[in-house]
Amino acid sequence: MSNQRPIGVFDSGVGGLTVAREIMRQMPDERIVYFGDTARVPYGSKSRVTIIRFVRQIVRFLETKKVKAIAIACNTASSYALDTIEAEVDLPIIGVVKPGARTAIRTTVNRRIGVIGTDATINSGMYPQYIHSLAPDIEVFGKACPLFCPLVEEGMLHDFVTEEIAHRYLTELKGRDIDTLILGCTHYPLIRSLIGKCMGPGVQLVNPAYETAVSLRDMLREKDLLAAPLPAGSEPHHEFYVSDGAEKFENFANSILPYDIRKTQVVDIEGYSMEKING
Amino acid sequence: MSNQRPIGVFDSGVGGLTVAREIMRQMPDERIVYFGDTARVPYGSKSRVTIIRFVRQIVRFLETKKVKAIAIACNTASSYALDTIEAEVDLPIIGVVKPGARTAIRTTVNRRIGVIGTDATINSGMYPQYIHSLAPDIEVFGKACPLFCPLVEEGMLHDFVTEEIAHRYLTELKGRDIDTLILGCTHYPLIRSLIGKCMGPGVQLVNPAYETAVSLRDMLREKDLLAAPLPAGSEPHHEFYVSDGAEKFENFANSILPYDIRKTQVVDIEGYSMEKING
Structure with missing residues (x-):
């Protein structure tokens, strides 16, 4: 498994950017693939069964991006889905709870x-x-x-x-x-x-958000999955995906991230299988 | 086309019940099939493309329920999707706008x-x-x-x-x-x-909500689609469907409808095709 593969981070919307921001701060050599489920936000009022279905689709999507680990940057999704999904995927996975x-x-x-x-x-x-x-x-x-x-x-x-x-x-x-x-x-x-x-x-x-980035770094270090240091002066190339409203997402992201993001891509997340992962 | 077929009414969630309530008041002989998209609520912050995709899925679902007409009981969906959907279906369709x-x-x-x-x-x-x-x-x-x-x-x-x-x-x-x-x-x-x-x-x-029920009645009358009067003492059998959280929906519904609803069913709305209807 290559250490240079990105870390998948997802949330129901923009909130998880506070987690992405901490990961960027604490692990400046790591690449992030972020997904915000803006077409179905908010998760907070929805049921367990529905949240697990949404999370399965998102994990499938992140797998197509060849991530080396996944951070569920959403308390609701961590609460309802982490244990279920952890048992279904081979990747290291961490929630915020x-x-x-x-x-x-x-x-x-x-x-x-x-x-x-x-x-x-x-x-x-x-x-x-x-x-x-x-x-x-x-x-x-x-x-x-x-x-x-x-x-x-x-x-x-x-x-x-x-x-x-x-x-x-x-x-x-x-x-x-x-x-x-x-x-x-x-x-x-x-x-x-x-x-x-x-x-x-x-x-x-x-x-x-802060504690999750700390735990994620410990987990990657333990599994020998930390990225090699980047050459001086270069920066990791993060990618941002949403299920709706790329422009609105970018405006919010640019107000809380330390640098401006561009070219956020819209993903048809419902097209990813809702079946059990590996099952 | 049978006049005894139900009227399809849908909204992003519970709000459209204010329209269903007006239809029940003004047309007490009509049956209603209500769908609330509670898994993806709210629509108000989402984009046109996404709203149209959601509405196509819901119209497909209502067609399987053999509705004779459809009321879009949601301002956002009426604003973004009515004209597009109207051109794609053969049923009479009305929005709130x-x-x-x-x-x-x-x-x-x-x-x-x-x-x-x-x-x-x-x-x-x-x-x-x-x-x-x-x-x-x-x-x-x-x-x-x-x-x-x-x-x-x-x-x-x-x-x-x-x-x-x-x-x-x-x-x-x-x-x-x-x-x-x-x-x-x-x-x-x-x-x-x-x-x-x-x-x-x-x-x-x-x-x-009030005006939409008036217009719907006029439209049904004009197309000779009004239901025949029910026998004295009997009531139409309405059906309620949601994409998530049936119990929470029923609690809200029972606080604003003139009678208690039971057995709200959960529908896997993402399973309905997102392709153009009749296209």
Whole structure:
């Protein structure tokens, strides 16, 4: 297996770019093939069966791009589909849930952790399940925040309406005396300061995007899959694919990535088989 | 063609139920086959090409249900896909845009009309285009209100946050001196009173759901396709299909329909051909 093959990164839309950005920062020699499922975004309100079907199609697509590993840069897809897909593919595959959960376990002192995310991520119970499997004594409190994504996509990052909504969503968690809060949706780091202000200085925020890039690097190193250093002055050639709206995607991407992307390609993702991979 | 065949009604999700409800009210003898594309909701942020592909699949599905006519109960799908699909199918087909636009033309006195809707509906320019084709002297002012749908789906129908957002979205339209406002998204009638309060008593609100049911009845009568009256005491047997999350759909449906629905079935909508219909 060639180490020069790219890493596949995907999300329901643009949110996973916060994960891609961390991978670029931490592993500047790696090439990324990014897929955003913008035709079917958001995943957060959809069912497990549907999410698994979507993820199977995307993994099939990434396999055609000869990726050496896959990062599921979406909390909902990680929650619902990682275990199923992991058993179906031969590639190393990583989600955002487990790295985020592990960091939260290391961070908490009073053994009380909060998790915020989409309806699907919270309903899946993945964060508490995984945390309890490693640290049964920790109490986990989840809260779905369905309006945060649309507010972020409206650009209302520093707005009293977003503060008011945050206040409503987070009051319950504040009453739980947590000392650690997992930002369980890839959009939330973009309103991190507002969430931090609402929770107060006694609560540490955990950003799974950062932790996922760290874990991915460890995994690639362990499997001897890290890319060779690039010649000085050259940069990896990343590729971006979406299932709809390439231009809109590029505008958002260019506002959060450290360099401008061009030529985002549209993929007919429904054309990829929904059958079990390797099965 | 049998008049007893059902009417196909579809939307990206639950919003189109406001149209189904009007059809049930105005034509109590008609059977409805409803499809909500809940696996791919929302349509409002997606592109024309993608919307047309989705609508082709749904029309194929409705054809297997032997419908006698189709109502596109979604402003985005009506804006982007009606003209294309109309040319491809033999069935009578109606969207929500034209009936709503015609009523607005009859309503305005000062010849200044506002339209609110999703990004896609407003960007399509369908409302101004159609209004100008019938009444070139009328000025039309559009405004996208992308947060209204998520706020409605969060149940925040009477909430100062929704009022604040409405105020921001609508201030621009208030400055245009319009006397008529089209509620160009099937979710918006559910916050009608809040929108009305914000616009003031000088602005008439037009609800395309109501107007669409009126036009559909006229169309069926003209083509001699109205169902025969049911025997006293009996009720038509409506059918409901979704592409995901039947239970969640039923909960919402039962909160806005005059009777409880059961046994909503999940359809694999991506399995229906995306090729041109009859082509």
